[in-house]
Amino acid sequence: MNHHHFIFISVTLLIAYSLVDGAKSKKVTNTSNGPKVKANTTETGSREDPCGKLKCGPGTHCRIDPKTREARCECISQCSVNKDPRRQVCSNYNQTWESDCHLFKRKCQCDYGLSKECTKDEKHMHINYYGGCKQLNDCDKDTLADFPRRMREWLYNIMKKKYPKPLEMETDQHHGWVNAIIWKFCDLDKEPHDRKVSRHELFPLRAPLLSMEPCIAKFLDSCDPDGDHKVTLIEWGKCLEVAQAEMEDKCQEFNQIS
Numbered sequence: 001m002n003h004h005h006f007i008f009i010s011v012t013l014l015i016a017y018s019l020v021d022g023a024k025s026k027k028v029t030n031t032s033n034g035p036k037v038k039a040n041t042t043e044t045g046s047r048e049d050p051c052g053k054l055k056c057g058p059g060t061h062c063r064i065d066p067k068t069r070e071a072r073c074e075c076i077s078q079c080s081v082n083k084d085p086r087r088q089v090c091s092n093y094n095q096t097w098e099s100d101c102h103l104f105k106r107k108c109q110c111d112y113g114l115s116k117e118c119t120k121d122e123k124h125m126h127i128n129y130y131g132g133c134k135q136l137n138d139c140d141k142d143t144l145a146d147f148p149r150r151m152r153e154w155l156y157n158i159m160k161k162k163y164p165k166p167l168e169m170e171t172d173q174h175h176g177w178v179n180a181i182i183w184k185f186c187d188l189d190k191e192p193h194d195r196k197v198s199r200h201e202l203f204p205l206r207a208p209l210l211s212m213e214p215c216i217a218k219f220l221d222s223c224d225p226d227g228d229h230k231v232t233l234i235e236w237g238k239c240l241e242v243a244q245a246e247m248e249d250k251c252q253e254f255n256q257i258s
Contacts, residue, residue: 059104075108076101090133091125091210102128127203129210137216147219148241155180163257178237178246186237186251195249196230 050071051062052102060073079101082088095202097103107125110118129136156173160181188197188205196208202220209216237247 058100059108060072075112075114076105079105085132086130088130088132089207090125090129090131093121093125094128095125096132100189103127127207129204129207130219131211134211136211139218144215144218147213147215148239151219152177152181152240155184159183178242179250181237181240181242182233182247182250183232183254185231186254189251193251195251196232197210197236199224199229202231 005114038088049226050064050069054062054071054073056062057074059076061076062071063074066073079099080101082099089097089100089103091097097106103125104116106115106122109115156176160176163183185197186207188201190201191194206216206220221237222233223235225238233247233249234244237244
């Protein structure tokens, strides 16, 4: 992976991570079946923010009922107008959407039966990759075989920028690769931090790269050999060609210094 390609992919990922939170808006539509949380009173007599305990998925937003102080996840009803083609997204049904907000808004409306015009596909759609839909290059056998090496080098370069000071036990490039692979696993493993990365948690890695790196999908599939839609630390190391004995759980260490 040359220097310019690395910079381009890195910038693309930064844009993509900023878009993950972009499917949120203050204008929402009532969805009575969504999760709810009621506000509690603290020992000091102040009211807790119920939205702080409620996690709303893509295409939804937390809204507090002014009378009951009950928080509820409701569908977004309006997204900002987008004229930047870089913020367009392509769905798994090869349909270009104006932004991730527009796609998730539509999916939420279909999930909760808020629109009579929903198709069966729209109830099961997700973002396939960022950018408008186009003909993707094929993933050839040689490129896929070399993908773990290229991914190791890319993760190592990313981690070096995040942690300029070498980490403990990083005595050579190989140990640097191993640390970078473990760091990325920990970074992908969001709450409840169960040391398993779901397909949903792989999304921020897969979607930004698919249009430029067509082998990313097959590579990530190889990281889940048992097909349970969960990638363990050992499975992550194996698909990146690192021995099981070297895949030490360092998530707590990385979380402390991040």
